[in-house]
Amino acid sequence: MAKRNLESFLAQKKSLVDGELSKILSTGDKFVSPLYEAMLYSVKAGGKRLRPAIMLLVGEEICGLKPRGGLLKAACSVEMIHTYSLIHDDLPAMDDDDFRRGQPTLHKKYDEATAILAGDSLFSLAIETFLSSKGFNDNDLLAGLKCLMNSVGTGGMVAGQFVDTKNSMYKRDRKTLEYIHTKKTAALIRASFVIPALLCGEESKKTGLLSTLGESAGLLFQIVDDIIDVTQSSKTLGKTAGKDAAQNKLTYVSLYGLAAAKRMAEEEAVKSLETCEKLGFASTVAFELIDYFHKRIK
Ligand code: GRG
DSSP: OOOOOHHHHHHHHHHHHHHHHHHHTOOSOGGGHHHHHHHHHHHTSOOOOHHHHHHHHHHHHHHOOOTTSTHHHHHHHHHHHHHHHHHHHTSTTTTOOSEETTEEOHHHHSOHHHHHHHHHHHHHHHHHHHHTOOSSOHHHHHHHHHHHHHHHSTTTHHHHHHHHHTGGGSOOSHHHHHHHHIIIIIHHHHHHHHHHHHHTTOOHHHHHHHHHHHHHHHHHHHHHHHHHHHHSOHHHHTSOTTHHHHTTOOOHHHHHOHHHHHHHHHHHHHHHHHHHHHHTOSSSHHHHHHHHHHHOOO
């Protein structure tokens, strides 16, 4: 694969994913068309499509999969799950945020019931979509879906979100912090790296390395999220800055301080880049992606 620039890679994949999502999120059922409109509001609110881009990158590099093939549907499933998690995370019962990606959150634009149901239906539509991905054998498809469900349920995102939301029930220590971050954010990112390999029945050494990469890249992503929450403005972030401190959240910055959090982010970036080397990615995109995870300001 020739050298490519991350920006053009992401733009190309975003356009593919956006096109497919528009097809998936259309209905002939007039009763629920307002619900579909609400789902589309969040799905089209300017997400970067990082998780599907990771899947398409790994699929292409590790298994030689065509970006327009069956993997695109599976990649859209992961984006729908990501969007559901953001919609629910913004609800008053959770993070209670009025803005996301610089626009009113779904419950602010519509109402809470619509936001809850939009999240619910994105989740179930994601499973339906994943199972309709063509070109994989049934066992591989089920292995991929199992990995995805584990990363979003009580093995992953929901577990992390629960401990994060109810953090006063737990010790404010490294163990709890790592639990929250690896489950809440890193698990879905890790799954995005691993699922393409599972779908094409890839042998376990590469799958293991992809899992290691996904875990450190996911952790890096969340440590940097903790950092930019205190270093960037609401305008840059597109959501309320300083929220973690206001809600007494357990973060790398609150537990260790800003300087140590930056060092830890650096460590995860180095670990991720070393794993990219071991995987022998042919293009520079994976390396540039890690660099972006490290240096991002929003
Ligand atoms: C509601 C079960 C449930 C879980 C919510 C994802 C999550 C768990 C909470 C979100 C809290 C948060 C903002 C964590 C930071 C990491 C993160 C997921 C950032 C947003 O991801 P991006 O930057 O978003 O990929 P875009 O807007 O590009 O789609």
